[in-house]
Amino acid sequence: MTEGLAAQILEHIRGSGLAIGTHITAQELAERFSVSRFPIGQALQLLATKGVLTHERNRGYFVSEAKDTSPETLGLVARDDTSDIYFRIAEDHLHGRLPDPASEAYLKETYGTTKAQLNTVLGRIAQEGWAERRPGYGWSFSPMLTTPESLEQTYRVRLALEPAALLEPGYHLDPETAARCREAELRLLYGAIETDSADALHERGVRFHEAIIGASGNPFFLEAVRRINRVRRLLSYRSMIDRKRYRQQCEEHLQILDLLERGKNEEASQALRRHLEHTIENLQEIRPILER
Structure with a gap:
């Protein structure tokens, strides 16, 4: 289990574009992967021996170098x-x-x-x-998230929430978060769309949207989006059988980031709305995959 969990943590680090020096906490990972802190600690130790993380006494683990590594190159099982x-x-x-x-x-x-x-x-x-x-x-x-209609409903809720979050008066996307998001999108465009696991692809999308919504400073927006993201995983995983649309999604994410970094939140909100509308349209194209 340790190698498989270490592989998942590595894919999380790479997919999220975490910068060198980023602090990795066992508690956050335990919650993300629904396991106790003990196996997380073992996986972190393994990644430290592989050079992906560094360990500082009484401080914990920090990203060392994960950009050009993969579970395969480190001899880890990609999934347990x-x-x-x-x-x-x-x-x-x-x-x-x-x-x-x-x-x-x-x-x-x-x-x-x-x-x-x-x-x-x-x-x-x-x-x-x-x-x-x-x-x-x-x-x-739960029977809630087992049909294409239910997945589309989650996107319609997000369509009502996410563009509004970008217009909050206290909105601030810090440069470090924006840089991590951009690196994750560029990594996919440079080839990872075809090679990343369904887990990693889903996680990258989740991390992007939660990052830009979290910058609103309004915790109620973020909590609502997180709840939706947790329950839509089932059909999201299946939809990843067809990955052709991911290049367009990455490009739209990068456009939204650019607008936010330039302080053009109104335009970014409109771009995010179009992005989610495109996703809803794409769901119709992959409906046979979702229904099978």
């Missing part, structure tokens, strides 16, 4: 067993093949997991909002 189990459960849920409720004994036998693996996967699923533990018996899986 729990990721495979996660995607199998996700596909079965999307196809309506899971009983409701599903007992842990059923899930353990069906997917051939250990108790620890199943706890890790269910913890991640619960955090993303598409399953919850039933009192005294098993797990219930």
